[in-house]
Amino acid sequence: MWQTRWMGTTIATARARARAEVRAEIVTEARRQLAVEGAPALSLRSVTRQLGMASSAVYRYFPSRDELLTALIVEAYDGLGAVAETAAAAGGQAFERWRTVCRAIRGWALENPHEYALIFGSPVPGYEAPALTVGPASRVTLVLAGLLVDAHRAGELTDVDAGPLSRAMSVEALRLADLALPDVPLATVAGGLVAWTSLFGQISFELFGQLKGIVEQPEVLFEHAIIVTAGLLGLRPGQLPGPVAAQTEP
């Protein structure tokens, strides 16, 4: 990270070390303020004030406020991705894994509402997410994709009955299947996309206060949504008592 690779030798100059340290301090303080007051209230000046440095010093480390926000976005994506990955790592039946991952994602969102809003909320009009965010951003989607692949290989996917796919939808699903969901039925891929947007739509509605006055216990609705969206994937709760030696290599 803060090491300088040069001519094959890996050296970490004291300057680079100090630089990375200060940079980390800035990000840490920024994340702290983000968690407390939200992204709009995050100001460079307050960060530097807290760190005891001049307001202009931060520009030695981040060329603009947006760049600092980008760092926070990457951190948020990584945090969510890590949570999803550990949730999916716990084995078990496909439906149970789906449920576990969904709960983990919602749990992370409830614990880090401002980070969640930073990622899934309304984008800042002038801001364009840089390319280095796509990697961390795809971690959680890859988790969900892997879950479907595993379920399919274990034979735990039942057919989804949403009628025939439109030609255009088949094209989309086919492209995605080739990309990250080998051999998974196209109807499941298409349903998975809907389940995916439903999952985050649900969380966003809860977190952004859209359920207020309509649903009293969001977690109850979320649990129901888990079951319903699992149906879109071809997953049903407790259908197979678990094939014993189903964890076969392809």
Added chain:
Amino acid sequence: MWQTRWMGTTIATARARARAEVRAEIVTEARRQLAVEGAPALSLRSVTRQLGMASSAVYRYFPSRDELLTALIVEAYDGLGAVAETAAAAGGQAFERWRTVCRAIRGWALENPHEYALIFGSPVPGYEAPALTVGPASRVTLVLAGLLVDAHRAGELTDVDAGPLSRAMSVEALRLADLALPDVPLATVAGGLVAWTSLFGQISFELFGQLKGIVEQPEVLFEHAIIVTAGLLGLRPGQLPGPVAAQTEP
């Protein structure tokens, strides 16, 4: 509104008239800037500058920037509500009405992305939506609820097979059914909630750039989501060729 009721006589003083006019001008200009540059970039000063008045004058009409934003939020809710209502007013089969309303909502969102973000995006941390927004906000949900009620009365709802509802979910659904969905099966109510969040989750993902790099044609996925979510409601495309005299009164 701008009329002064006094001693039983209703008079509209020239002052009140002018006041309402200026207020409307401010809102109009603010909405124009909102549509162009988004809510964060909307500044009172730029609005007054455009209107040729002093920056402090606007505080005669809106006590704060948040109040002006509230007016814009109400307008946005009303705009979306009107679109949904006219879409639902066009009769036809229940599934077709569901599809028409969904498309209309998405169309409005695509045409007014910043207004949509204002309503369904991440909330401003300090801002609490006042009570006068709940009326306009509930218009679109009432449209969807009415659609379900009509479909049920017309006998166009098939049973949804998502397994038995949990006790807590039944309570939630029952409360909602008593509130706005008389006689509609609880499973449909529960599925309707999921469909509701899915619908807006889909639109938010598209509008907020979350589908970028994953789904190439969002409208294709949206059309698929319409069909899939209709299934959560117990609606299937073109199932009954339309019961002739089914529009019975209870």
Added chain:
DNA sequence: TCAAAGTCAAGAGCAGTGCTCACAATCGCG
């Protein structure tokens, strides 16, 4: 009719923001 009361816009000003730039200090590498 004419002054009092109420209303409104303007301007100055405050505290805060992101960001730039010239300058000084300091630190470390060759």
Added chain:
DNA sequence: CGCGATTGTGAGCACTGCTCTTGACTTTGA
């Protein structure tokens, strides 16, 4: 060890939301 790149500083610019005083205007009531 000295030179140069790197880092921190403080002033300053243009902007924001918001407050408050001042002066002009309109409406009201005796």
